[in-house]
Amino acid sequence: MINFNENIDRKNTRSLKWDGMKNLFGREDLLPMWVADMDFRPPKEVSDALKEKVDHGIFGYTIVTESLNEAICDWTNTRHDWSIKPEWLLYSPGVIPSVHTAIQAFTEPGDKILVQSPVYTPFFHMIERNSREVAISQLILKNGRYEIDFDDFEKKLGSGVKMLLLSSPHNPAGRVWEKEELIKIAELCKKYNVLIASDEIHADLVPAPHKHIPIASLDESFADITLTFMAPTKTFNLAGVQASFMVVPNKTLRTKIAAVQASDGFSMLNTFGSIAMEAAYRHGGAWLDEVLEYIRSNIDYVKETISSQLPDLDVIDPEGTYLVWIDCRKLGLSDAELKKRILEKGKLALNFGHAYGPGGEGFVRMNVACPKETVIEGVKRLQMALGK
Ligand SMILES: Cc1ncc(COP(=O)(O)O)c(C=O)c1O
Incomplete structure (x- = not known):
């Protein structure tokens, strides 16, 4: 047992x-419960390596x-039932750099890239900083769970969009997309000739009964139009080590993105990134199972305490990730004002929902990958800020 x-x-x-x-x-x-890293040490085998x-x-x-390469292939196989080939892999210091490269490789300035808001703030920055246009299909919140509005999604895909930037599992909505949803997404992208850039950095952070499914694993024709971005950095708390990989089964797409990476001057992972990545994937499975259980109990605490003590707030129960998205709109x-109260009265650092695009207004995101004591203190501070 890890403490x-x-x-x-x-x-x-x-x-x-x-x-x-x-x-x-x-x-x-402030008590920091914002940016997505954990206050836990990674698996001992990683530090030892x-x-x-x-x-x-x-x-x-x-x-x-x-x-x-073998450690990664084994990991995607055992954890995600996805059998990939070593030659499909490309490396990068992070998912953000990879998405930038993908945008540059497969779209032109002015092209539309679709995101599903509210969504991870840098999605907007990555598109805008490359002079592309953000197209938005807002998720809909139904009975406390986010869903895709497929009519709107299709309409947007049909409006000249070149790429879908998918967050899977979704940050901050906490959804682990189901097979039927992923099939619908991919079929529509095929229909409208839209490339899928699938950010699956939270893939491993999914406790049972939910299961992450890589969209590219569902069908060869989906793999053919998909670039998948994964990393051990969220999973094992290694963000500062800066290491990630892309899985690109289609050779034409792979050659193109590799060429853009090369033209940016990227040629290798840093030594520590490559060592940490291999050790984590080879030896981190048991640690991950334990940390997921611990995080789940933190989520349950937040849910139960907020529901009994802050009834005007609604916790969106995350199916994956360690990020709790809290609806404060009833206040x-x-x-x-929400931000001012939380920072000044609560002395609590959270991420504020309006930064996640349309649909994020009135929400906050709380990171619970931390010791229970921090979670208890965080909820207490939220009460100080927003309680009656
Ligand atoms: C959806 C998503 N993508 C990417 C990242 C960051 O990726 P990286 O640190 O590998 O650039 C994060 C970090 O929170 C994230 O939540």
Whole structure:
């Protein structure tokens, strides 16, 4: 049993979550439950592998080894029933850099790229910073669960969209898309000739009974139009190590995106990224199962406590991810007022929903990948901020 209750002091460790609050929120005296990293140590085998490299003491140029490719293929096979080939893999320092590359490789300035809002804020930035146009199909909230409005989705796909930027599982809606939904998405993308850029960084963070399905795994014709982005960084709390991979079964697409990567000057993973990735995928399975259970109990605590003590708030129960999306709209506060109360009265750093695009207004996102004590304190602060 791993002790996820341990409170590890992360202040003054160059942590964005703990040391970057002044920049974003204008103050430092907050409990950080915002950006998506965990306050847990990764699996011991990962730290041991990194230590071994540090002790070896030479940090020269690094190659991608067959054994790294094999560790990834084994992982997608055992965890996601997806049998992939090593030659389909491309590496990158992160999913964000990969999506940028995909946008540059397969769309032109001015092209429309579809997102399903409310969605991970950088989706908007990545599209806009490449001078492409954001097209939005808003998710609909029905009985506390988000769904795709397929009529609107199809209408948008048919409006000249070139690429779908899919969040699967969806951040912040917490949905783990089901097989039928994924089939409908992919069939419509095929019909309208739209490429799927599938950001599956949260793929592993899905406890039973839900199951993540890589959209490209469902049919060869789907794989042919899909670029899948995955990483061990959310799964095993390695975001600072900066390592991820793309799975691109279609050779034409793969050659093209690899060429754009090369033209950007990217040629290799950093040594620590490649070591951490392999160790995590080879040895991290048991750790992941434990952390998912711990996170689930944190989610249950937030749900139950908010439902009994803050009845004006509605918790959207996440099927995956460690991010809890909370509907505060019944309070009738503006986004500015909601933010002010949470920061100033609650001294709590959350992500504020309006940054997630249309449909995010009046919501907040709470990261519960932290010791239970932090979650208890976070909910208490939310009560101080928003309670009667
Ligand atoms: C949906 C989604 N994509 C990408 C990222 C970040 O990816 P990376 O750190 O690999 O660039 C995050 C981080 O929170 C995320 O939630």
